[in-house]
Structures are given as C-alpha cells and as structure tokens.
Amino acid sequence: MELRHLRYFLVVCEERQFTRAAARLHMQQPPLSQQIQELEQELGFALFTRQPRGVELTAPGEAFAACARNLLRTLEQGITHARRVALGQAGKLHVALTSSAAFHPLAPAVIRAYRDAHPDIAIELSEINAAEIIEMMMNGHVDVAILRKPIETPAELRFERIAQEHMLLVLPVGHRLAGTRAVSLKRLAGEPFIFVRRPGAPGMYADFVRACEAQGVQLRVVDEVPRMVTAINLVAAGGGVTLVPASMRRYQQESVRYCRVAGDEAFRAPLHLVTKPAVRNPAVERFRETVLAFVERSREGG
The missing domain is CATH 3.40.190.10 (Periplasmic binding protein-like II)
Structure with a gap:
C-alpha cells in the first residue's frame, strides 16, 4: 500500500464520484478506478458501492477513511515538525555552563534571547566544570557550552571568545x-x-x-x-x-x-562559546548566531 492510494481514496470519498475525483487529481478516470480496485484487493473488502451517479462508502470503507485521514494528518504534522527541526526552529538543545560562566550576565541574557526567538526548542541546562564539559561535548552529550578558559582545547571543538573581564x-x-x-x-x-x-x-x-x-x-x-x-x-x-x-x-x-x-x-578571565562544527544540529547554529549577534549589539552599544 502506498500513500498515493490513501490520497486517491480520500479524494473519491469527498467527491463521491470517480470522474470529479479524477479531475481534481489531474488524472484520467480509468487509472483512478484501477488504483482504488487494487487498494480494495489489498485490503480484502470493498470500500465503495457503485451507484448510477456516483459511489457511496461501505461500512468498512467509512472506518478505513477515518484511519486514512488520521494517518495522513499525522504524517503532515511529522513533516512540518521535521522541517522546523531542519531549520533550527524546533527540537532540543543541551547547553552546559561552568559555575563562573553562569554568573556572567551575558550567559543568562543570550539564553533568554534564544528562548524568545525559538520558543519551540527545548533547552536542557547543566552546570558542570570545564573538563567535564569538554568530555561531554566530545562524546556528543552536550551540544553547546559557555565556559571560561579550558586547559584543553580539542581541535574538534570551536572556541569563540565572547567576553573578557578582570x-x-x-x-x-x-x-x-x-x-x-x-x-x-x-x-x-x-x-x-x-x-x-x-x-x-x-x-x-x-x-x-x-x-x-x-x-x-x-x-x-x-x-x-x-x-x-x-x-x-x-x-x-x-x-x-x-x-x-x-x-x-x-x-x-x-x-x-x-x-x-x-x-x-x-x-583576565575570558568567556568562550564552545560548539562542535562537525555536528549538523541546526539548533546549535541558531544558538551560535543568537550569541554572536547579541555580543555584536552589546559592543556597538558600548
């Protein structure tokens, strides 16, 4: 069974006639009738009773139509959600901070700005030391981090200084x-x-x-x-x-x-944004863009 069979079937349900349904689907009526017949053969029951001026759903046809509508609706919702994830507009993000980084006003400010701009991104926050953050990022357990000056800076990670203080x-x-x-x-x-x-x-x-x-x-x-x-x-x-x-x-x-x-x-004490460029998580890139834009605005304002 293919998704097009379900779509053809539902259009016939709505039009109650093969000729109008075929026109709406931009296809000829005989191929449409053949597709519905193949679907009925696969299901093992009739979906329609043929009338002189159209068709009527059978009882099992009514039940199957409800299921088909729910299935296609769920599929469309899934496609929409996946598309938003691909654009960095939905999904989840694990952000880790060191305790001293969490005290810097920039850290909560950029996280709030990101939340406001991307309300459908679920953010998980962790406060751990720099060495643990680096290890968790290398293992894929943390998506982005804000920390001070780590002892180790693996080449696989991108460190960008976003602030510095005494x-x-x-x-x-x-x-x-x-x-x-x-x-x-x-x-x-x-x-x-x-x-x-x-x-x-x-x-x-x-x-x-x-x-x-x-x-x-x-x-x-x-x-x-x-x-x-x-x-x-x-x-x-x-x-x-x-x-x-x-x-x-x-x-x-x-x-x-x-x-x-x-x-x-x-x-002095720097503050770094740490990301892993090799990981293709659009939410990470949106977070990075938010942080860098926020920092740029702060510099211009200062």
Whole structure:
C-alpha cells in the first residue's frame, strides 16, 4: 500500500464520484478506478458501492477513511515538525555552563534571547566544570557550552571568545588587605590560596601563577575545590583567599571583600562559546548566531 492510494481514496470519498475525483487529481478516470480496485484487493473488502451517479462508502470503507485521514494528518504534522527541526526552529538543545560562566550576565541574557526567538526548542541546562564539559561535548552529550578558559582545547571543538573581564581577589571580611584598592602580587606572598582543582580548573589560573612566579612570589595553595562558588564560600568561612572573575562579585557580598590585583592585565578571565562544527544540529547554529549577534549589539552599544 502506498500513500498515493490513501490520497486517491480520500479524494473519491469527498467527491463521491470517480470522474470529479479524477479531475481534481489531474488524472484520467480509468487509472483512478484501477488504483482504488487494487487498494480494495489489498485490503480484502470493498470500500465503495457503485451507484448510477456516483459511489457511496461501505461500512468498512467509512472506518478505513477515518484511519486514512488520521494517518495522513499525522504524517503532515511529522513533516512540518521535521522541517522546523531542519531549520533550527524546533527540537532540543543541551547547553552546559561552568559555575563562573553562569554568573556572567551575558550567559543568562543570550539564553533568554534564544528562548524568545525559538520558543519551540527545548533547552536542557547543566552546570558542570570545564573538563567535564569538554568530555561531554566530545562524546556528543552536550551540544553547546559557555565556559571560561579550558586547559584543553580539542581541535574538534570551536572556541569563540565572547567576553573578557578582570579577575578579582576574594578576601574574608576583616582581612588586612580588604581595604586595598589594588593589591600587588608581592603582597600576596604567603597567603593561603584556594583554587579550583585541575583538571576542572579554568586555564586562567595558570596565567595568574605565572605572573606571580615572574615576580618571585611563591603561592601557598591550601585547598583545591571543584567550583569557584565553593572557593568563595571557603573564603567567607576564613579558609583562605581566592581569585575569581569580576562578574562573581555579587556572590557572598556580606561575608567577603572583592578587590583588584595590581597589574592584572596578564590574567583576565575570558568567556568562550564552545560548539562542535562537525555536528549538523541546526539548533546549535541558531544558538551560535543568537550569541554572536547579541555580543555584536552589546559592543556597538558600548
């Protein structure tokens, strides 16, 4: 049985006459009659009773007509949905963010812009560290990511910098350096540092460590934690000091103090959009277009 048989059958149902149905289908009446006969033979029952001026549906013909209409309607809906998926207008998207990236105002702004522009795309959000994101993207479990500066940048992934900001020193309330506008690296000698542990740590910590070593400052790392928010919480509890992107200064404002580090141009915190060009998911490309357009508008406005 072919779909054209169902379409021919339903047109005859609507016209109640082979001649009018054939004209509507832009075909001759004998071939149409032959197609319906073949369909009846395959089904094993008559669909129509022939009348002098047309045809009438049999009881099984009425039942089959209802099924045929539902089948074709479902098929059309499926084609429409698939077409929208192909255009990136429907489907699903798994977006992963690191905890520090989630704090940057750009991340929620672009996700909201994408939701507004593509309401039929189901977005799954995950907050995990950079190393896990890279692994999940390589395995096809994450479609797109927003993260800082990963240690590894596989050639299969596309990294596009969409923002950059200063790093801030995080000190507990009452710390001797808390009132300093910009702390020099030499004044950090001996301070108990808390870093995000490798391999989950963003690569930007390496820039900070190199800058300290260049000035002869030996860092004392007392703890390594899975996420930056954990590091800030430990600072608030008096466990040490840490360094985070400036957009995280909204967190724990009552318990910690944020201040600039003098000469911090060498260790800024970038924000990257990560995609996998080889994966042909139109929703990913639409997301990328939304992000880049949003960033461009922000630059023009700034």
